[in-house]
Amino acid sequence: MFAGTTELGRMFYTYNSLAKATRSGARYLSTLQDVTASTCGSPQISCTTAAKNMVLCGNVNGCGGANQPPVILPNFTASNIGTPANPRLPYYEENQPDQSGYVANPQGASFVDGGVGTFLRQGHLLSQPSAVDQRWLKLAPDNQARMQVPTLRNVDKRPYPDFVKAYGHNGYFTSLKEIAHFYNTRDVLPRCKPHDAGEGTTCWPAPESTDNMNRSKVGNLGLSDAEEDALVAFMQTLTDGFLPREQP
Ligand code: HEM
Numbered sequence: 001m002f003a004g005t006t007e008l009g010r011m012f013y014t015y016n017s018l019a020k021a022t023r024s025g026a027r028y029l030s031t032l033q034d035v036t037a038s039t040c041g042s043p044q045i046s047c048t049t050a051a052k053n054m055v056l057c058g059n060v061n062g063c064g065g066a067n068q069p070p071v072i073l074p075n076f077t078a079s080n081i082g083t084p085a086n087p088r089l090p091y092y093e094e095n096q097p098d099q100s101g102y103v104a105n106p107q108g109a110s111f112v113d114g115g116v117g118t119f120l121r122q123g124h125l126l127s128q129p130s131a132v133d134q135r136w137l138k139l140a141p142d143n144q145a146r147m148q149v150p151t152l153r154n155v156d157k158r159p160y161p162d163f164v165k166a167y168g169h170n171g172y173f174t175s176l177k178e179i180a181h182f183y184n185t186r187d188v189l190p191r192c193k194p195h196d197a198g199e200g201t202t203c204w205p206a207p208e209s210t211d212n213m214n215r216s217k218v219g220n221l222g223l224s225d226a227e228e229d230a231l232v233a234f235m236q237t238l239t240d241g242f243l244p245r246e247q248p
Helices: 002-031 047-057 115-120 134-143 176-185 225-236
Strands: none
Touching: 047 225, 115 134, 176 225
């Protein structure tokens, strides 16, 4: 009964997220004076359509039709997109007992987040003592370092305009442009050198883990800078209550 209710709730949530994304996206597109002013992809389509297709389908040409991939948003799977470790996290230094004797991170600086795989092995301190179904243990290797794919609903929502948001399981990315650029160039740009000024623009650090890393859908999207910006503009329409900018 509980599982049934949860599934029903999940179904409505999924439907709601999708409907919201679609409606907001459509509203956004319909407000553009000239959607063909800038074109993207090959064959050339409007950049906003290309952006919508990228978010929904993972490719600029669309999805759901013959010889096209299925819709991927929202996507309740788990995946490793290769997010780098975030050295700004105090967690890496929390390997000493606190005043209560609790050691948050016994592995210290060498900690690697194993995502769903570690959860299945009951390796995450904070998810214990919740019992994991022993029958799921065999799924752990295939899920190592995979993170739950988050909904993009409200992905740009913030309490005030200058508030810095953090994205990914460890908050490595601090803007939508940065994560869009990462999806686009993870496998194209060189590795950063220590303290590299180009980090996030002209180079990337190594992924936190390459276990089960997705190399087929993300890492080298071949997008232009304008197409990355269009992806960001589309994601900004996913904020609840989004209103199109005023027309001149
Ligand atoms: C170009 C299309 C895509 C865009 C614009 C996009 C955008 C995003 C954004 C903004 C986040 C951060 C959300 C947050 O932290 O709240 C995110 C996270 C994530 N996305 Fe995507 N995504 C795309 C495609 C994909 C695909 C194809 C996959 C699966 C293969 C995927 C899997 C994930 C996962 C697993 C995370 C969490 C990563 C982590 O926690 O380190 N995304 N995505």
